[in-house]
Amino acid sequence: MKSNQGNVSLVSRQRGVGLVEILVALLILSIGVLGYAGLQLRALGSTNESHFRVQAMAIAQDVAERIPVNPDSLAIYSSAGSWSQAAFADRSMPAGWNQCVTGSCDTASLAQWDILQARYQAWTLLPNGRISANACAANLVCITVGWNDADPTNCDPASEDCVVLEVMPL
Known part of the structure; x- marks a missing residue:
């Protein structure tokens, strides 16, 4: 009997x-789930960043392909003053959008x-997207596309939201 009472006291303890x-x-x-959720958010941010970089690179590549087609206007393309940083008022097509499609253009107008x-x-493909081009190292044109708060006229692609493409016009 003694052993029976000992078991009862063990169970109650x-x-x-x-x-x-x-x-x-x-x-x-729950700590593991929170960590996993944090990783998912970080992955989503990285996905957005890579999407913006791809879009910016495509825009810069488009400009890089247009410059050799119109070599007489290299001074216009490579002048930072030609690349206004003013934002478009809305997402509608700006005035003059079809001027070279429906009419004839000289090289400067093109x-x-x-x-x-x-x-x-x-502006439409990137958040607060802006683009600039200017003459950089010997015979090169640097095309810079920035988004968010990055200023394309003064941008470091290693630490800011921008891409820089150096082009050697023909």
Whole structure:
């Protein structure tokens, strides 16, 4: 009989230990779930960043392909003053959008039209997207596309939201 009473006192002392183990396991699980959710958010941010970089690179590549087609207007393309940083008022097509499609253009008008199209693409495809081009190292034109708060006229692609494409016009 004595041994029977000893078992009862052991059981009563262990009451609630299983609940504490479950609560500790639940705490560890919740920390793991929060960590996983944080990783998912980070992955989503990286996906957006890579999407913006691809869009910016495509816009810069488009401008890089237009410059050799119109070599007489290289001075217009490579002048930072040609690339207004003013935002478009809304997402509608800017004035002069079809000027070189429906009418005839000289080389200077074609360069201005190319710049207008590139600016509009940057503005509509990127958050606060802006583009600039200027003469950089010997015989090169640097095309810079920036988004968010990055200023394309003064941008470091290693630390800011921008891409820089160096082009050697023919």
